[in-house]
Every structure is written in structure tokens, then in C-alpha cells.
Amino acid sequence: MSYKVIVAGGGLIGTSTAYYLAKSGADVTLVESKDIAAGTSGACDRAIMLQSKKPGPTLDLAIQSANLYQDLEEELEADLEYRKGGGMIIIETMEEMKAMEDMVERQQKAGIDVKLISGEEARERQPGLSKELLGSTWWEHDAEVNPLNVSFAMARAAQRFGAKIKLQSQVTGFITENNCVLGVDIAGEKLYADAVVVAMGVWTPLLLKQIGVDVPIIPRRGQILVSERLEPFLDCNILSASYIANKLKRNHNHESADSLGVGLAIGQTHSGTLLIGGSRQFVGYNTETSPEITRKIGEAAVRALPQLTNVRVIRTFSGLRPYTPDGMPILGPIEGMEGIYIAAGHEGDGVALAPISGKIMAKVACGVDPGIDISPFSFSRFNQHISGAEGVNINCPVPSE
Known part of the structure; x- marks a missing residue:
């Protein structure tokens, strides 16, 4: 039985996560309130510039992401308008x-x-x-790409691997029990999953606030x-x-x-x-x-x-x-809660970091070691408060359809 994952958000990070999840064999449903790349990913420039990144963990990720971009057009079978012009x-x-x-x-x-x-x-x-x-x-190795093309190509490729995409479908809340997230509510419809990845950019804090999680985006x-x-x-x-x-x-x-x-x-x-x-x-x-x-x-x-x-x-x-306060994205689980993950907070680096972020989250959400130290991007680095999470013995029930 494949791992069942819901990805909330249809921008660069969400579609990339859905693609790598589906490619790995997971049962994926991507949920987007409007359309693919309807938010920040459709209102940005084209640059994949590594020299604009602050040396450290973000630059290290950007280097790996840039390597993924070089073969992405062939992999996704799409014209991404990728060009390495410096x-x-x-x-x-x-x-x-x-x-x-x-x-x-x-x-x-x-x-x-x-x-x-x-x-x-x-x-x-x-x-x-x-x-x-x-x-x-x-x-000379800085590059550019069309972020709209990338988002749509990721979504289409995810579908070819069996992912389901629900557009015009807003996540209105979470299905929770004993500090565990078991799925999401979509306008009265309940979708259950083993894991939920929230990749909603600036709208991530608005959704997670409903379960007492303060996200500093x-x-x-x-x-x-x-x-x-x-x-x-x-x-x-x-x-x-x-x-x-x-x-x-x-x-x-x-x-x-x-x-x-x-x-x-x-x-x-x-x-x-x-x-x-x-x-x-x-x-x-x-x-x-x-x-x-x-x-x-x-x-x-x-x-x-x-x-x-x-x-x-x-x-x-x-x-x-x-x-985010330190200029780095949030990638990974929410400490103190089971079944929910954040992939957001990329600020102006979303285009450059999209492929590697999706690849990391596809592994992390399924409980697989990503092979990369993502502790610098952990949500826990902000010491944010999670209402009701402290001192709770987490015992997640098995999701039921």
C-alpha cells in the first residue's frame, strides 16, 4: 500500500512536491484554491541566480537545485524556457x-x-x-526559467504518475485527533491521508493558525x-x-x-x-x-x-x-504534531529552490531520509508556540476513509 499524501498549494513548491511524491510511488492529491501558479509563483521573475544567495545552507540547496534544473526539461517532457546565460x-x-x-x-x-x-x-x-x-x-552558470511553465509541467508530470489534482478547492481546515493531522477539510469534504504538506507560501500561516501553529511567514x-x-x-x-x-x-x-x-x-x-x-x-x-x-x-x-x-x-x-525572519525557507515536520509538514517561506528564492525543495519534501513526508541535512530549515528553529501540543502523548489513530 503506497503512502497517501495531500499537498496543499499549487505553486512552484507544491507542484514540485507533488511531482516527486508521485514519481516515488506515493498516492498524491494536490489541492489548490484557485489554479496552478495562481499566487506568488505566477507573479515573479525568471531568475535562477546562485550568486544572489547568502553563503550557507540556502546556497548549498540552490546549488543542488540548479543541478536538477539542467535536466528538468527532458525529465518533465516540457519546454521550461530554461537558459543558462549567466x-x-x-x-x-x-x-x-x-x-x-x-x-x-x-x-x-x-x-x-x-x-x-x-x-x-x-x-x-x-x-x-x-x-x-x-x-x-x-x-556564467546563473540561469533562468519560466516559473509558470515549471509549475504546470510539474503538475502534469505528477498526473502522469497518478497524482490527483483538485483545483478551485480551498483547504478550510484539518482533520485532527490527539495532536495528529489525519487529513483536510475542503468545503465540507473530508480527505484523509498519512501526511499533509502545506506549501501555500504567504497563506501558510493563515491555515496553520487554525490548529494553533504560529508560522513566522x-x-x-x-x-x-x-x-x-x-x-x-x-x-x-x-x-x-x-x-x-x-x-x-x-x-x-x-x-x-x-x-x-x-x-x-x-x-x-x-x-x-x-x-x-x-x-x-x-x-x-x-x-x-x-x-x-x-x-x-x-x-x-x-x-x-x-x-x-x-x-x-x-x-x-x-x-x-x-x-521569514532569517531569510531561509521552512522545510520539514512540525515538532509536537504528527502527520503535517511545511514547505514554505522561500521569499525570493522559490524559483531557484523549487526542484530541490520538492524532492526533499517528497522523502520527508513519507518518512524517508532526504540525504540532506535539513535541520537549518526546521520549523523548530523559531521556537514557535503550538497551542495544546506541549506535554501530550502523541498516539495517532490509523486514518479511515
Whole structure:
């Protein structure tokens, strides 16, 4: 009898988890309140950039995930628009230069052969970059992918292995007994399982609060501009040093709601449009776009690439990154409860970490050693309170249909 698992959430992390579970032979049901990639995974950019990751456990995961991406199109039998074109982090001030020198040194010690290059060499690698730029990092192995294509391809591949997918089906609660999760409620319908994986990004805390679990994931809004179609000219993904600085800020308790956190992230899609970000704001679940942020992102883009001065922006959109206090995702069980697991909190690293996160969770949810030390990503690192969980002798009954 195969292990029965419910995955709540149809974004990159949820579909990846469902795929690797189904591939391993588990009986999988993926439940999504809207559609595949209808949330954060459908409102982000395309970058698989390792040099933007902080050295340590997250970078280690990203390296393994990047290796999985190289063969994923063939494995999923789908066009993911995967391209390994390299990546740059551009530098505008001497202060940024010093910060990037330190970051490059740490990246190199971590095994990523990132180089710091001059402004002149940066312009040779990417014609059109501003002559005002002092320099840039460069790493040839950074890549990009279409996150929508990945999410849908993962879901379809999971179905080919026998997974069931329930769209327009919101998980409204859990079936629990003696601090054990036995399944989920979906608008009155009860689904039982041996394990439930909650991969709902910024909405994860709202669901788990129902069973007394406080998950420290906070929405961090980011805005992206979409340009008119242009002839291909952008050869790699480009971030600015200010983008990295804003990403690494962990000060949500002190950041005012009007702090924009603007830094440049730009890439060109297969259709020729530019995706130009981004911003970072703690404004709850508000996904409205801001004219002020549109203007500031546009100014950052034109500073870096003056040729964009007269390029038209055809639309803007925003998404909610699942921020955690230490900048790392939560992967694994909830200590003090049986049968429930979290795979969320990737913030801006969801695209890069999706394959490895799904592969890890597929093993962990079935009680198999993932072969990777995931203790740095454990929920217990936050010492969060679980109502009623303390001092309970857990004795889970066998789920019944």
C-alpha cells in the first residue's frame, strides 16, 4: 500500500512536491484554491541566480537545485524556457563596491566561482550598460526559467504518475485527533491521508493558525514592470547591488509601510518583453501596484541601461514573497504534531529552490531520509508556540476513509 499524501498549494513548491511524491510511488492529491501558479509563483521573475544567495545552507540547496534544473526539461517532457546565460550584479557606488567585494569573497569560499569585473568588462559582456557603472559581478552558470511553465509541467508530470489534482478547492481546515493531522477539510469534504504538506507560501500561516501553529511567514510585496516587446538584446539576468542589499535586510519589525526597497532586477523573456523589478514592502496582503514604485523601478532601469529611456511599460503587477525572519525557507515536520509538514517561506528564492525543495519534501513526508541535512530549515528553529501540543502523548489513530 503506497503512502497517501495531500499537498496543499499549487505553486512552484507544491507542484514540485507533488511531482516527486508521485514519481516515488506515493498516492498524491494536490489541492489548490484557485489554479496552478495562481499566487506568488505566477507573479515573479525568471531568475535562477546562485550568486544572489547568502553563503550557507540556502546556497548549498540552490546549488543542488540548479543541478536538477539542467535536466528538468527532458525529465518533465516540457519546454521550461530554461537558459543558462549567466548573471551580473551591477555596482553604482564605492560603498556598494566594498559590499560586493566582501560578498564575492564569501561566495568564492563557498565554491561559487563568481568574479568581480570592471565597468568596462561589464559593458563588453552586456552592451548598453551605463558608462557610470563602477563594476559588476559575473558568473556564467546563473540561469533562468519560466516559473509558470515549471509549475504546470510539474503538475502534469505528477498526473502522469497518478497524482490527483483538485483545483478551485480551498483547504478550510484539518482533520485532527490527539495532536495528529489525519487529513483536510475542503468545503465540507473530508480527505484523509498519512501526511499533509502545506506549501501555500504567504497563506501558510493563515491555515496553520487554525490548529494553533504560529508560522513566522510574512508577506513581502514586490512589484514588476513589463515592457513592450523588444528585439533580443539582454544576454543575461542583471541585478543591482542595491537589490541584494534590500533582499538581505531582515528588519520587518522596524520597517515602515512606505519603505519601498527598490533595487533593479531585469531579464528578457522569450517573447522579447522585459521583466523589470523590483521592490520589497511589508504591507500585509495588499497586492496593489504603486505609481511611485513604477517610477523608481523605471529610473533604476534607465540608470543601468540608458537605451531603455523611451521603452514603453505595458503593464505592472505585484506578488507576495513569503518572508521569514532569517531569510531561509521552512522545510520539514512540525515538532509536537504528527502527520503535517511545511514547505514554505522561500521569499525570493522559490524559483531557484523549487526542484530541490520538492524532492526533499517528497522523502520527508513519507518518512524517508532526504540525504540532506535539513535541520537549518526546521520549523523548530523559531521556537514557535503550538497551542495544546506541549506535554501530550502523541498516539495517532490509523486514518479511515
